[in-house]
Amino acid sequence: MERGAIDVAELPGGFDLQSTLESGQTYRWRRDDGRTYADSGLHGGSAWYHAVDDGEVVRARQVDGRLEWTSSTDAEPRLRRWLRLDDDLDAVVAATPADPLVDAAYATYRGMRLVRDPFFPCLVSFICSAQMRVERIFAMQTALARRFGEPVDFDGHVYHAFPRPERVAAASEAELRDLGLGYRAPYVRDSARLLAEGRLTPDDLPAEYEAAREALTGFVGVGEKVADCVCLFSLGHLEAVPLDTWLRRAIAEHYPACDRGGYADTSRAIRDRFGPFAGYAQTYVFHYLRHLG
DNA sequence: ATCCAGGATGTAT
């Protein structure tokens, strides 16, 4: 077992592990204690988190300006890429036009970073997100890993990787419904089949953001909103602004002029207003609004 | 009991 620590106090804009992992942008990490924002509140201390990535267990916790990790190999390059530690957050904030709501969100969760998740787990989690609360999306991904994922031993415990597309493609709709996926079960299975059979893969996606979003809707259960989530949280299109219920409410209340009716036009209006890192602003605002009152 | 949750799909217009 290897262990190490990354000095995140030196990163421009800082770092906050809890908000990064529990803000509903990634569903791959769990706290060792099994608790969440919902039952432990904000800024809940230096809890350990664990995840399985590319067959290897990674454990991590933040103690002040140190991001501590343990893994079977050197996890620092993996964490730097995964948690976007090389993003200049100060530059991101500076490039975003001043705005009361966005500024409040940035101030409250200073240090939260976007993630760069692998394609399939990201795709599945946001297919599952349709009409579903964040806490239950976590539960659905946990159930998928426990039922179909490869077990991985690490430091005396058994963890479960997220299943490969081939395994999900081979599952029956009934098996997936048993995991609580509801009507999303066939969506997840059919999208896994598209990937497993090579009929639609990340390599087929155009490099340009809006074209990639359009192509992603070729997966089953993926509309413009879910496609935007994959663009932002997996493909690195930082200008993508997923228009979920929270953002639509925020637009109606704070930026009514940006409501152009259709998804593409409204999304573009928000992007024009908040710039090339509009996706960062979106994720902060989503997290901020969800934890008010 | 009724409503709602990080929406998408099929169908009718």
Next chain:
DNA sequence: ATACATCATGGA
């Protein structure tokens, strides 16, 4: 292109 009903499930 746009409007509408429908789709499971669990918590408030």
